[in-house]
Amino acid sequence: MLQLEQAGQPVETPKHLAWLNSIAGELATATLIRLDETLPWYRNMPPVRRAAIGGVAQTGITSFISWYKDPKAQPWVAADVFGSAPRELLRSISLQETLQVIQVVVEMVEETVLKEHPDLHTAVLKYSRDLAFSAADVYARAAEARGLWDARLEALVVDSIISGETSQEISSRVAALGWQADGAVAVLLGSTPSSEDPDGVRKTARKLAADVLVGIQGRRQVVVVGLMEPTNDAEAKIYETASALEQYFGSGPLVLGPTVLSVSDASKSAKAALSALAVAATVDSPTRPTHADKLLPERALSGDPLAKQSMLDKYYTPLADSQSDLLSTLRAYLDCGRSLEATSKQLFVHANTVRYRLKRIQEIIIENPTDPRSAFMLQIALALGAISDSESGVRR
Incomplete structure (x- = not known):
């Protein structure tokens, strides 16, 4: 039995325990009324969840009496109180809301108990302290478990993306990750x-x-x-x-x-x-x-089919489908080492005509053929296009 210090002497308190047991039901009812009056979010919850939270509050009051009877032999654990509620309740109310419920419970215990027995003030203080710390421990453990689960799920999602998975499951998994x-x-x-x-x-x-x-x-x-x-x-x-x-x-x-x-x-x-x-x-x-x-050129040379198709779509096909002289001009220009004079001689046109056609090519494919890197890319694209045309029989 809990002992209270009065005038320096420990005093047994069986009368306190009997009185607490007698008012437990009345105190639980008053607590539910106070929850409804002071917590708007509690008022607006569905009846099933309101009942679950009410059960948590009622169990908390019962646990106070058990704790008061023998705090050392039966330490109060918040998980025991929340065990009376569905598992999803912990996910539906935040830590802040849980602490608000705890505050209401403690206030009701203080108002009811201390009004009749002020000498229980120390017991109420210890109870409220243990209650708050234990509730925080429950949420801390839940957060830690959720963090480990999120890390595993995130790794799974990333692996799925890298492995080439395109199903809608990825969207649902990332939604679960927030x-x-x-x-x-x-x-x-x-x-x-x-x-x-x-x-x-x-x-x-x-x-x-x-x-x-x-x-x-x-x-x-x-x-x-x-x-x-x-x-x-x-x-x-x-x-x-x-x-x-x-x-x-x-x-x-x-x-x-x-x-x-x-x-x-x-x-x-x-x-x-x-x-x-x-x-x-x-x-x-x-x-x-x-x-x-x-x-793209290096990827195409390494055998990447996506890169090959991208080069055909971006560079070869637009030129092949435009004026016929643009593709032949680009091929001659690259074969002649990007020399305007050599290209004009090979095509039997003026150098300014070659310049004009190169400008039109740049406008169509958004790449400058006179740039060394772009010229390399276009050289690969022309080769891929020729191979594609030969295999498909198009533009032969």
Whole structure:
């Protein structure tokens, strides 16, 4: 039995315990009325959940009496009180709301008990302290378990994206993770840093109105970047975000996949980024990050079918479907080592005509044939186009 100090002497209190047992039901009823009067969110809850919370409050009062009877032999544990409620209740009310319920319970105990027996003040204080700490412990354990589960689910989602999964399951999984992005998405690939800092990645992304999924796969780090809201210049915004995240990757190539409309299509961006990362070492001092499409020629040479098709669609087909002299002029210009004089002689036209056609080519494909890197890319595109035409019988 709990002993109270009065005039320096411990006093047995069986009368207190009998009195507490006699008012338990009345106190529980008064507590439910107070919850309804003081907590608007409790008033607006469905009846089933109101009853569950009321059960928690009532169990809390009962636990006070049991705790008061023998605090050492039966320590009060918040999990025992919440055990009377459905599991989803812990997920439906926040820690702040739980503490509000606890505050109401403690206030009712204080008002009712101390009014009749002021000498129980110390017991009530100890009870309220243990109650608050135990409730915080319940939520801390729940948060820790949720954090571990979220980490495993995030790793699963990233693995699914990298492996090429495009099902709607990805959307549902990221929703479970609290994915907030509603705009364009792209995949960023690079080496794992010596000191991993996924929290830093998330914080930096949030400052730029983006959400991220972070995955570590051995020596490779994967970051799926998604914009919070749709924008007219999504590609530029994603590149800005990727540039800000560059500091969280290790040394070596850093590749940004093409922009896609949603996270369910992120595997397309990942596939291009993986292909580009595999050939990034062939380019001297690539920028960080490098767009995967900037490495289309190297990807095509390595056998990437997506890169081959992209080069045909972007460069070869538009020229082949335009004026017939543009494609032949580009081929002659590249074969002649990008010499205007040699090209004009081979085509039997004036050099200014060659200049005009090169300008038209640049307007159509948005690449300057006189630039060495663009010329290399177009040389590969012409070769791929010739092979495609030969295999399909088109434009022979």
